Amino acid sequence: MGKTLAEKVWDEHVVRSAAGEPDLLYIDLHLLHEVTSPQAFDGLRLAGRTVRRPDLTLATEDHNVPTVDWDKPIADPVSRTQVETLRRNAEEFGIRLHPLGDIEQGIVHVVGPQLGLTQPGMTIVCGDSHTSTHGAFGAIAFGIGTSEVEHVLATQTLPQAKPKTMAVTVNGSLPDGVTAKDLVLTLIAHTGTGGGQGYIVEYRGQAIEELSMEGRMTVCNMSIEWGAKAGLIAPDQKTFDYIEGRPEAPQGADWDAAVAHWKTLVTDEDARFDEEIVLDAGTMTPFVTWGTNPGQGVPLGAAVPDPAGFEHESDRVGAEKALQYMGLEAGTPMREVRVDTVFVGSCTNGRIEDLRTAAAIIKGRHVDKDTRLLVVPGSVRVRLQAEQEGLDVIFKEAGAEWRGAGCSMCLGMNPDQLAPGERSASTSNRNFEGRQGKGGRTHLVSVPVAAATAVRGTLSSPADLD
Amino acid sequence: MEKFTTHTGVGVPLRRSNVDTDQIIPAVYLKRVTRTGFEDGLFAAWRNDPSFVLNNEAYAAGSVLVAGPDFGTGSSREHAVWALQNYGFKAVISPRFADIFRGNAGKAGLLAAQVDEKVVQRLWDHLEAHPGATVTLDLESRTVRAGEGPDTIEDSFDIDDYTRWRLLEGLDDIGITLGREDAIATYEAARPSFKPATL
Numbered sequence: 001m002g003k004t005l006a007e008k009v010w011d012e013h014v015v016r017s018a019a020g021e022p023d024l025l026y027i028d029l030h031l032l033h034e035v036t037s038p039q040a041f042d043g044l045r046l047a048g049r050t051v052r053r054p055d056l057t058l059a060t061e062d063h064n065v066p067t068v069d070w071d072k073p074i075a076d077p078v079s080r081t082q083v084e085t086l087r088r089n090a091e092e093f094g095i096r097l098h099p100l101g102d103i104e105q106g107i108v109h110v111v112g113p114q115l116g117l118t119q120p121g122m123t124i125v126c127g128d129s130h131t132s133t134h135g136a137f138g139a140i141a142f143g144i145g146t147s148e149v150e151h152v153l154a155t156q157t158l159p160q161a162k163p164k165t166m167a168v169t170v171n172g173s174l175p176d177g178v179t180a181k182d183l184v185l186t187l188i189a190h191t192g193t194g195g196g197q198g199y200i201v202e203y204r205g206q207a208i209e210e211l212s213m214e215g216r217m218t219v220c221n222m223s224i225e226w227g228a229k230a231g232l233i234a235p236d237q238k239t240f241d242y243i244e245g246r247p248e249a250p251q252g253a254d255w256d257a258a259v260a261h262w263k264t265l266v267t268d269e270d271a272r273f274d275e276e277i278v279l280d281a282g283t284m285t286p287f288v289t290w291g292t293n294p295g296q297g298v299p300l301g302a303a304v305p306d307p308a309g310f311e312h313e314s315d316r317v318g319a320e321k322a323l324q325y326m327g328l329e330a331g332t333p334m335r336e337v338r339v340d341t342v343f344v345g346s347c348t349n350g351r352i353e354d355l356r357t358a359a360a361i362i363k364g365r366h367v368d369k370d371t372r373l374l375v376v377p378g379s380v381r382v383r384l385q386a387e388q389e390g391l392d393v394i395f396k397e398a399g400a401e402w403r404g405a406g407c408s409m410c411l412g413m414n415p416d417q418l419a420p421g422e423r424s425a426s427t428s429n430r431n432f433e434g435r436q437g438k439g440g441r442t443h444l445v446s447v448p449v450a451a452a453t454a455v456r457g458t459l460s461s462p463a464d465l466d
Numbered sequence: 467m468e469k470f471t472t473h474t475g476v477g478v479p480l481r482r483s484n485v486d487t488d489q490i491i492p493a494v495y496l497k498r499v500t501r502t503g504f505e506d507g508l509f510a511a512w513r514n515d516p517s518f519v520l521n522n523e524a525y526a527a528g529s530v531l532v533a534g535p536d537f538g539t540g541s542s543r544e545h546a547v548w549a550l551q552n553y554g555f556k557a558v559i560s561p562r563f564a565d566i567f568r569g570n571a572g573k574a575g576l577l578a579a580q581v582d583e584k585v586v587q588r589l590w591d592h593l594e595a596h597p598g599a600t601v602t603l604d605l606e607s608r609t610v611r612a613g614e615g616p617d618t619i620e621d622s623f624d625i626d627d628y629t630r631w632r633l634l635e636g637l638d639d640i641g642i643t644l645g646r647e648d649a650i651a652t653y654e655a656a657r658p659s660f661k662p663a664t665l
Binding site: 039142250 | 483486489493494496500534535536539540543545562565566570626627628639640642646653654657663
């Protein structure tokens with residue numbers, strides 16, 4: 001029997017396999033940031049251990065960094081300590097770091113692909129659950145905890161039980177104005193937050209093949225939001241074209257050897273998945289969340305659901321609590337929900353394509369007078385590219401705030417937070433209670449919906465602007 | 467890591483499903499660079515509510531958390547495990563754990579015991595009827611027990627063999643892997659030259 005893509009990549013990385021034990025997996029790339037690494041370095045020091053492969057390790061600063069005044073010392077002393085700790089650790093252990101102010105600084109999951117470090121067939125880990133983003137290139141990429149970060153630093157390997165495999169096949173083409181984000185939000189509403197648990201998921205089918213690399217990253221990014229261990233997409237010409245010529249892409253004979261190998265990274269015809277979900281892209285529409293987990297979503301054209309309509313008691317109770325927290329009434333059309341802040345950014349939707357999409361909708365229009373629009377590029381490179389294209393001017397002329405690169409309001413570890421009761425439409429990945437600030441209320445949306453919402457002040461799609 | 471064999475402690479009924487990591491510890495509490503001191507951030511938003519279970523004296527010294535399905539979804543922050551441990555929890559019982567949370571718990575020595583949803587329901591009812599009642603977890607026999615006489619709740623819990631063994635022995639994962647040096651070096655020698663490097 002043939003193998004799935006995930007099985008091929010997995011098997012190529014098994015250092016040791018023994019009955020009754022997890023496989024020992026080799027890690028090709030270990031990404032670090034300031035929040036989940038300090039205790040790991042402390043652990044190394046306590047045990048007198050070193051970093052085995054600093055040359056397969058890369059660090060950047062993203063979670064805590066301010067998006068204004070980034071050329072000044074970080075104002076919050078606790079955030080500053082965490083960032084300075086990363087700098088000291090990188091120095092002590094000889095790890096390449098792209099700090100605040102460096103041209104390659106940015107959200108770790110934007111930086112990896114941008115440098116060309118993220119390549120097909122790799123194993124990539126990071127102390128961040130959205131590491132699944134890198135799966136868009138046909139890599140097995142997943143988030144790990146700090147003890148595992150320490151383990152990878154010390155050994156460049158991880159003991160891992162082999163997950164089951166699942167195919168998510170999305171047939172047909174996405175209608176105009178419907179994006180990768182809508183696709184993945186639709187999927188999560190279908191599966192619930194635990195539906196992917198224990199699986200490495202391969203996204204496939206016409207709609208996935210038609211996505212840009214940026215769109216594929218958006219889909220893989222949110223794999224964790226339905227519980228999957230990792231999500232990946234078979235590499236194709238689009239993938240190779242994206243990587244070719246980037247700073248860390250293979251060169252010359254290495255490039256040819258790499259591409260020859262990458263072309264073998266597809267699921268064999270006779271391979272079998274443990275589970276399969278089939279969706280039709282043609283029926284998808286702009287999708288938004290109403291609740292406090294990413295599975296609580298509906299089409300933008302629908303209304304806030306009535307908790308009484310949920311079959312299972314736990315869903316019903318969950319929906320009641322969510323509506324109470326979100327300050328929403330069942331039956332209210334989603335389009336009538338007023339939004340205070342729109343956030344465009346994050347490792348889900350903070351790449352150049354996302355900013356171009358938002359700018360095209362905003363251009364010649366103005367942000368609603370009672371709404372604020374925050375545009376946060378995923379990396380310094382994205383910011384500079386956008387500025388070269390004049391996107392920053394479009395945003396600023398429309399009344400938006402144009403910021404520096406970082407995780408920003410996705411999780412509000414820096415000053416970019418919602419106030420209690422404030423409501424956002426956010427292109428990020430989590431609408432958990434308090435995620436964007438204590439008492440903040442988050443609606444997850446696509447970039448086009450975010451941009452249109454900023455203009456109208458209520459949840460909207462670009463079609464509502466005409 | 468300390469060995470874990472059995473533990474008996476006050477059970478805390480947390481009648482919630484989808485307890486995500488932002489609820490266990492919000493991001494603003496993640497800025498410490500140590501493994502200790504995270505107890506202040508544990509369930510920080512919910513603890514503002516006087517009716518929250520940990521604000522009830524009877525449960526305040528709890529060490530066994532009993533929660534609904536999909537506990538620990540979301541972020542990879544091991545701080546969620548540390549916050550529970552720093553507070554005093556030794557074990558969490560749930561019908562389903564998020565993968566990363568379960569992995570982190572196993573590494574840090576917090577027992578994540580997966581049980582049938584019906585067992586959670588019975589434990590909730592029992593712990594609410596008898597505030598301050600204890601729950602016992604026996605890792606050797608993989609059993610959970612609470613109550614006495616005819617009301618005794620006794621059932622098995624799931625945990626993978628490897629994690630169970632490591633917890634019982636109190637083993638350091640890194641030490642085990644460093645013992646595989648030969649296998650790692652052999653693997654590294656055969657890695658293709660086109661693989662990227664950062665230095």
